[in-house]
Amino acid sequence: MPARPAERHAFLLLPGCSLMAVGGxxxxxxxxxxxxxxxxxxxSVATLYDVLLCSVDGxxxxxxxxxxxxxxxxxxxxxxxxxxxxxCDTPVPQSGFEAVLPLLQQQAASGALLGGVGTGAWLLARAxxxxxxxxxxxxxxxxxxxxxxxxxxxxxxxxxxxxxxxTCAGGLAAFDMFLHLIAQSHGPELAQQVxxxxxxxxxxxxxxxxxxxxxxxxxxxxxxxxxAVALMEANVQEPLATEDIARLVGVSRRQLERLFKQYxxxxxxxxxxxxxxxxxxxxxxxxxxxxxxxxxxxxxxxxPHFSNNYRAHFGITPREQRSQRVNAAKRPQxxxxxxx
Numbered sequence: 001m002p003a004r005p006a007e008r009h010a011f012l013l014l015p016g017c018s019l020m021a022v023g024g025x026x027x028x029x030x031x032x033x034x035x036x037x038x039x040x041x042x043x044s045v046a047t048l049y050d051v052l053l054c055s056v057d058g059x060x061x062x063x064x065x066x067x068x069x070x071x072x073x074x075x076x077x078x079x080x081x082x083x084x085x086x087x088c089d090t091p092v093p094q095s096g097f098e099a100v101l102p103l104l105q106q107q108a109a110s111g112a113l114l115g116g117v118g119t120g121a122w123l124l125a126r127a128x129x130x131x132x133x134x135x136x137x138x139x140x141x142x143x144x145x146x147x148x149x150x151x152x153x154x155x156x157x158x159x160x161x162x163x164x165x166x167t168c169a170g171g172l173a174a175f176d177m178f179l180h181l182i183a184q185s186h187g188p189e190l191a192q193q194v195x196x197x198x199x200x201x202x203x204x205x206x207x208x209x210x211x212x213x214x215x216x217x218x219x220x221x222x223x224x225x226x227x228a229v230a231l232m233e234a235n236v237q238e239p240l241a242t243e244d245i246a247r248l249v250g251v252s253r254r255q256l257e258r259l260f261k262q263y264x265x266x267x268x269x270x271x272x273x274x275x276x277x278x279x280x281x282x283x284x285x286x287x288x289x290x291x292x293x294x295x296x297x298x299x300x301x302x303x304p305h306f307s308n309n310y311r312a313h314f315g316i317t318p319r320e321q322r323s324q325r326v327n328a329a330k331r332p333q334x335x336x337x338x339x340x
Contacts, residue, residue, distance in 0.1 A: 007185065009083040009113075010052040012100070013061040013069055014120075017087040021117045022069070024174035025085065026051060028194055032182050035193045048186060054078060056100060064089050075103050083113035083181075086120030089170060090138070101127040108164070115177075118170025125149040134162040138169050139210045158204045169210050176204040205285045209278065218263040224249045225259045232272045236279055239299040242268045277313050280306070284321045291318045 009029070011022065029049040037046045055061045058074030078084070084107045104127045108114050116124045121137040122145060124130050131151040136142065139156055146154040159168035159177040161184075168177040175198065183191035195203055214226055227249045231240060240248075245268060246256040260268050280298040283289055289297070295306030295318070310318050 006047045006050045007082040008050045010081050012086045014088040016064045016089050018089045018170050019063040019065050021170045021174040025178050028178035031194045031197045081112045085115035086123050087117040088120040089118045113164050115166040121167040125152050133165045134160045135167040136160045156209050158208050158210050161206050179203045224251050236276050237297050
């Protein structure tokens, strides 16, 4: 059968972009090429991905850490692409770059996959390319994106894959998103090889939430609440009673409940259970532990107890959650196809 042509992806680097995010994406694609060449698979090409770096005007771009990044060409000179990723960090590009928007729209109209890394999703939203799509960006800007662009389905996940759109929170999330792209385009086995070459313990999936620092959610003036949450996170397998948590942080149970209600809009017991269920979801998606093992390691006393609580919270059973991962791994698909 004829060899599959290499995919051509370009990265639009904006000033202040994260060098970690750029490097993560490029490393993942480069390692995929290396693994493919070494496998010498019949009917395949030696190069899976051709990569171009571009800037708005073709000049070098200064990254957030002060490094100067050379590019291959200016955005207007890009050829037809399989994918174009906007790499941006803080601050959010709320104005400027007006000349960029129609060029992004042209690539989308030609059928290219459009992606945003860090706060790159903001520029895609300004171009009208995220309307009706799930999208994410760095957690600090998610509420603002949802407010300014109500037609975008904004999530707090590390990355989102929805049809021809891929967006991630930047930083290490770029590794996760591009491992997903590799898995969907060329199979999970290749993605696992790349993961091993990069020394990554486990990639995060599109359903995994960003870890928002608690102090960013409640401020730094609530040390008792912060300490209580830290105790919960450290005691997932054998959950502590609310009374014990209150005693350990030096407040009454009523005071602790008041803090959780005021700052987290939840009760300690409910927050604790959601924390354990989210941890269980990660294990189901990212490990081969049995469903019973996952439930027990997250503090549930039995399989039925775990399954009932999981279904009440997520709307599916742990077995159905695990089946989704297995089924997704069996078939290559459009890299931007949304996986629940």
